[in-house]
Amino acid sequence: MRHAPDWARFASTHWERTPTRLRLGAPLMSPEQAFQGLVSVSAPFRLGTRFRALPDVRFFADTARLRAPGTLLPGEKDADAAAYLQRVSRKLGAARGFQCFVEQPLMVDYAQWERGRAFVDGVLAHVGVPVLPIVSDLWLGRFGAPPQGAARREHHARFTAVLHGRLRARQWTKDARKAWTVEAQAGDVLYAPSHVWQEEASDEGALVLRLWIPVRGSEPLEAVKALAVKLLEAQGEQDDTVPYLPYPGTRGRTRVPRLAHAASALRDVTHGPDLRQLLRISWAQRVSASALEPVPPPRAHEPLEEDAYVRKTPPGRVVRMQDSPGQWLWAVNGHAFAGPGPFAARVLDALAPGVPVRVGALCGLGRGAAQRAQVRTLLETLHALRGIERVPSKEA
Numbered sequence: 001m002r003h004a005p006d007w008a009r010f011a012s013t014h015w016e017r018t019p020t021r022l023r024l025g026a027p028l029m030s031p032e033q034a035f036q037g038l039v040s041v042s043a044p045f046r047l048g049t050r051f052r053a054l055p056d057v058r059f060f061a062d063t064a065r066l067r068a069p070g071t072l073l074p075g076e077k078d079a080d081a082a083a084y085l086q087r088v089s090r091k092l093g094a095a096r097g098f099q100c101f102v103e104q105p106l107m108v109d110y111a112q113w114e115r116g117r118a119f120v121d122g123v124l125a126h127v128g129v130p131v132l133p134i135v136s137d138l139w140l141g142r143f144g145a146p147p148q149g150a151a152r153r154e155h156h157a158r159f160t161a162v163l164h165g166r167l168r169a170r171q172w173t174k175d176a177r178k179a180w181t182v183e184a185q186a187g188d189v190l191y192a193p194s195h196v197w198q199e200e201a202s203d204e205g206a207l208v209l210r211l212w213i214p215v216r217g218s219e220p221l222e223a224v225k226a227l228a229v230k231l232l233e234a235q236g237e238q239d240d241t242v243p244y245l246p247y248p249g250t251r252g253r254t255r256v257p258r259l260a261h262a263a264s265a266l267r268d269v270t271h272g273p274d275l276r277q278l279l280r281i282s283w284a285q286r287v288s289a290s291a292l293e294p295v296p297p298p299r300a301h302e303p304l305e306e307d308a309y310v311r312k313t314p315p316g317r318v319v320r321m322q323d324s325p326g327q328w329l330w331a332v333n334g335h336a337f338a339g340p341g342p343f344a345a346r347v348l349d350a351l352a353p354g355v356p357v358r359v360g361a362l363c364g365l366g367r368g369a370a371q372r373a374q375v376r377t378l379l380e381t382l383h384a385l386r387g388i389e390r391v392p393s394k395e396a
Helices: 007-013 031-045 081-092 110-127 219-233 257-271 273-288 342-350 359-363 369-384
Strands: 020-023 056-061 064-066 098-103 135-143 156-173 179-185 188-192 196-214 309-312 318-324 327-332 335-339 388-391
Touching: 007 020, 007 110, 031 056, 031 081, 031 098, 031 110, 031 135, 031 156, 031 196, 081 098, 081 135, 081 156, 081 196, 110 156, 110 196, 179 188, 188 196, 219 257, 219 273, 257 273, 273 318, 273 327, 273 335, 309 359, 318 342, 327 369, 335 369, 342 359, 342 369, 359 369, 369 388
Parallel strands: none
Antiparallel strands: 020 188, 056 064, 056 098, 098 135, 135 196, 156 179, 156 188, 156 196, 309 388, 318 327, 327 335
């Protein structure tokens, strides 16, 4: 049985102070489901590298990356993580280490993403939600020395959750004044603050999920710059030719219209309302996802009949904020949309976690046909984004 950590004690004693090991009693998420997810995301990478693709799958033999790993990646014939480790060990030889590494594995499986989000919720409830995303990666392998090219992120605290096997981690402070080694097994989670480096190794093989939480650095500036560039690109025509200036030595001041126009457009963007609105949308999405991004896609939209029953989905993370007079911004599980105004609070109040409510009764909270139609649209959107779920008629 999995045990919840004492997050209040963790936040006051260890957060950004000292490393520690959390003993959950059971893996953070099912190793069987995590392995099947690894099989699924590996399939497109068997023939070679896919550039700018997420999730991104890489395979390392010893410390070298193989660009076309083929059957060395997990496949349908591998029953589980242990069977995969045995198969690849036989194929490569017992003396060679290997690692299958996936960046952003949680974005394709809502159940696993939700377990990761529920875990980070514990600490975020005490330290706050970062304005930058939490990054996840997953690795499965057996190696004594860390592969080249595996993730190593500065300015991030890190949770390392062992889902299968055993792990040996060497940790040291960034000033190299102190170093130590800690071991972990399935059901353990290692925490390292941002000022501590960590390198993992596993002689017998392990399946490990890591969660990187941003705590330091200049990345917030980069996030704002990215949104500003997005607005500039959306303004219209893009000329990809490079301006040329007169040859050095020409006297007088030279004006470059393209650069002057770009500077003027950037000034307009940073002083206009669109950038502030994009920041509000980004923040609403991030809070509703507990910063664990990218988020899984919505499920298929389906109509909700009057006699259908629904209930709020734990943890039921719904964020609402006023975007502008008369306009409300909603976000659920990392997805934002324009929703109804203050009257919709009655709908949320009626959706107590775990309590089935008839759709017709919820629609009846609207005053007049227009509001009732808005409630129905809202419920169907919440269902698609997994903010609510259908309740089987027998259970209702």
